[in-house]
Amino acid sequence: MILKGTNLKLSFGGLVAVKNVSFEIKEKSIFGIIGPNGAGKTTLFNIISGVYRPETGTLYYKDKDITKLPTYKRARLGIARTHQIVKPLGELTVIENVMVGACFGKKNYNLKQAQKVVLDVINFVGLSTKMFTLANQLNVAFKKRLELARALANEPEIVLLDEVLAGLNPKEVDSMLEIILKIKQNGITIIMIEHLMHATMKISDLIMVLDSGEKIAQGTPSEISNNQKVIEAYLGDPKLALQLVGEK
Numbered sequence: 253m254i255l256k257g258t259n260l261k262l263s264f265g266g267l268v269a270v271k272n273v274s275f276e277i278k279e280k281s282i283f284g285i286i287g288p289n290g291a292g293k294t295t296l297f298n299i300i301s302g303v304y305r306p307e308t309g310t311l312y313y314k315d316k317d318i319t320k321l322p323t324y325k326r327a328r329l330g331i332a333r334t335h336q337i338v339k340p341l342g343e344l345t346v347i348e349n350v351m352v353g354a355c356f357g358k359k360n361y362n363l364k365q366a367q368k369v370v371l372d373v374i375n376f377v378g379l380s381t382k383m384f385t386l387a388n389q390l391n392v393a394f395k396k397r398l399e400l401a402r403a404l405a406n407e408p409e410i411v412l413l414d415e416v417l418a419g420l421n422p423k424e425v426d427s428m429l430e431i432i433l434k435i436k437q438n439g440i441t442i443i444m445i446e447h448l449m450h451a452t453m454k455i456s457d458l459i460m461v462l463d464s465g466e467k468i469a470q471g472t473p474s475e476i477s478n479n480q481k482v483i484e485a486y487l488g489d490p491k492l493a494l495q496l497v498g499e500k
């Protein structure tokens with residue numbers, strides 16, 4: 253297991269956003285986290301990346317207890333993330349943005365070494381033609397790719413993808429799914445939060461379902477789409493329920 257959480261709990265005032273959630277994630281797999289609005293997905297991501305410390309529970313990265321490590325130390329160990337609201341440095345070009353990611357990565361590269369990684373990553377996510385475009389001139393789909401490139405420039409072992417498919421049209425979703433599968437083929441573990449259920453189902457090896465902070469199910473995509481508890485949790489949102497049973 254590359255990442256393991258046991259009994260993780262976090263509250264905001266009286267609201268328990270994540271309730272004693274445990275999980276184990278296999279190396280080089282795609283682990284999807286789904287759940288209705290307010291289920292605790294982003295809060296759990298923030299616990300994993302180190303933005304929040306859980307009140308109870310332990311987080312292990314390759315058997316090392318990282319529960320109390322700050323975000324930047326987790327990044328150096330190999331845990332990178334994208335953000336739901338993409339935040340590129342708008343006045344910098346694509347290459348400059350990715351350079352920033354590479355220079356703050358775990359390997360302390362000098363500029364020349366970083367440049368090589370940056371060019372590889374930009375090519376990998378399909379941004380070569382936009383290399384010298386200012387980040388704030390990119391459309392949403394390219395901004396999402398840039399966000400991904402910045403995370404990959406850290407040469408991580410785990411990437412946390414926070415709704416990288418949100419706001420993309422079906423063709424862009426398919427291209428992004430291809431990129432995510434290529435990341436997995438390169439030996440990187442992927443943990444993704446998504447609202448687009450059919451897309452998550454298509455590529456995840458294992459899916460964990462949260463509802464009101466609790467883990468209500470875990471299984472393969474087909475197990476999850478037939479799980480009674482999951483179907484009930486999604487009934488409150490007919491659009492999501494339809495996605496769950498296979499409609500697009």
Ligand SMILES: Nc1ncnc2c1ncn2[C@@H]1O[C@H](COP(=O)(O)OP(=O)(O)OP(=O)(O)O)[C@@H](O)[C@H]1O
Binds near residue numbers: 267287289
């Ligand atoms: N910083 C915060 N302060 C107070 N309450 C918060 C905070 N962050 C999240 N919450 C609450 O915790 C619960 C879980 O929120 P979270 O954002 O983790 O859910 P989510 O599953 O990511 O939802 P969504 O799919 O809408 O992004 C919600 O009830 C939310 O209102």
